[in-house]
Amino acid sequence: MSDLAVKAKDAAPPSAGASKTADALAARLDVLTLPKGGFTAAARADALARLRAMGLPGPRDEYWRYTDPKAFNAPIPAPIPIEDKAPDSPLFTDLDSIRLVFVDGIFEAAESSDLSGEGLEIDLLSQADQSGSHWATDLYGVLETAGQSPVKRPFAALNTVAATEGVLIRVTGKPSKPVHILHRRASAEADVTWHHVIRLEEGAELTLLETGMVGARSNGMIEADLAAGAKLHHIAAKRAGHQKLGFSAIFARVAAEAQFKSFSLSVNGTLMRHEGVIEFVGDDAVAHIAAAVLGDGAKGPFHHDDTVFVTHGAERCESRQVFKKVLKNGAKGVFQGKILVKPGAQKTDGYQISQALLLDEDSQFLAKPELEIYADDVVCSHGSTTGALDETALFYLRSRGVPKERAIVLLVLSFLADALAEVEDEGLRSQINDRLEAWLTRRAKV
């Protein structure tokens, strides 16, 4: 951990054009009221120093070649009118859960459950940060810092600097209900930042759901620390509307025999970037990260980028990355995924697949799979495919009387099935499947 943090500082020498990016960063920070922080004060100050050293990203940065960060760099996002009615209601609302509602990124106590539950304790960052001590001191900005090497992640550092809202969840047992974080939009201008810290103690288990509509622009982050034998099942199904700018990151530190599973569903959005950074620090652990992405460029640009980095720093760990993107009408998908196997991480089982289904010739998928392996007894594989609908399968369905539009919906769902299979809970999975089906059916008629 600590040696990585040191490297992160070393790895950020001032580059050519540094003054220009410094100006851009100054302008970006200028519009923010930066909190001093209580227990987070040191982490925030450190993150600010790191952010100043690395600057905002530009197209020359290796991990921003396929995604233009301009809209994330801009001091203020363009407002997005609130739609009178969203076509779908948020997912999982009928579920018995510990519900935490955020309106334009600010916690809304009146609509939320009590912040207590069996086997877990929940604090609000905004309240906890008024005091100088908290269990989350060891984690806030700490996992983010570790994840800055070898790849710079300026927006994650910015998040640590600027976030005032979020929840700090410490799980000691196996709560019977999931924690459901539900976002809602109320203003057209909101530029929303949240930072959740989740600590699962030894053997603890949690299902964490994130849904709803976030602001005109958002920067959301989760730092998740899994102690030995803990299990975290994270499902994000945030709705983006049609003009949304969203950056999100999840940093996970996974100890021995722990299981981390994260699935995200993304539908629409102008510019979305999701970074998953996972590190195994104990043996025999498992981490799966998966996404199903649907993009339609018909109502404006669509660009979705998943950038994943999995570090195997322990023996016999299994990692699995499954990313599926369905793109049409000029939509663009990006996947950058890396598996790093450190020296001594023997018997690593690393798997990565990224696939795009292009429903027309205007859409585009850019993939950069990477493996870097320093142990000699490992199994690692990666694959990436880009293709059109299987004409033979389409004809097969139609020859049975299934109308063309319906057949396409079935084949798209079939394409996404491997990613959806990463959602363990059958009930949650079928809700997601139904949502996808409704979206696809609606779009098929356009």
Add this chain to the structure above:
Amino acid sequence: MLKIDNLHVKLEDHDKQILKGLSLEVPAGEVHAIMGPNGSGKSTLSYVLSGRDGYEVTEGAASLDGQDLLEMEPEERAAAGLFLAFQYPVEIPGVGNMTFLRTAVNAQRKRRGEEEMSAGDFLKVVREKAKALKIDAEMLKRPVNVGFSGGEKKRNEILQMAMLEPRMCIMDETDSGLDVDAMRLVADGVNALRSPDRSFLVITHYQRLLDHIQPDVVHIMADGRIIRSGGPELALEVEKNGYGDLLTEAG
């Protein structure tokens, strides 16, 4: 029932003529077999009749019960009563066999203006028909054809046929890749569906399938045309002497 008149078909992307004036009529209740050497156009005929993309009809006509098949989309042909049992049934991961069957059955009913089948009724019927084909519950639950053996895939085709109750069944080399037992199961499934108002066009390379599914008429196809038609004895002749003599004769 099925009437094909002077059908000329070429590949859409290539200047290659595959069917060169094929005529054929299958009356209601009859089983017709088409035999012929590789490359004679048998599979193309089945695809063109069922509406697969990639072919261009340059001349001629094909109709089912007087309806012009060539003007219809594949799903319309299916609803009109046409069914093609594929030589290579397609695997569709992530779509359950049951969901697929029910979607197909109800889509056809809807198109014909009939009431959709309820989940309960459907389940009852499908179980009964699956049992006769030795298709177990596990196979019904699995994604369409995924992980099925060659025999299982072909039996699944016959199950679809039994559920959809088409008027005109085209079977494209359904015997290929089947062992003797599997072939008998498939043939029994087909024979159970024979009725005075249902017809079959059985495309095959070999005579053995015709031992199990007795045809009324056998056609020999070569170079995009029917070169000879006759009774079941014609199949036996081919089995004994090969296609050579017939081809020479047709010259």
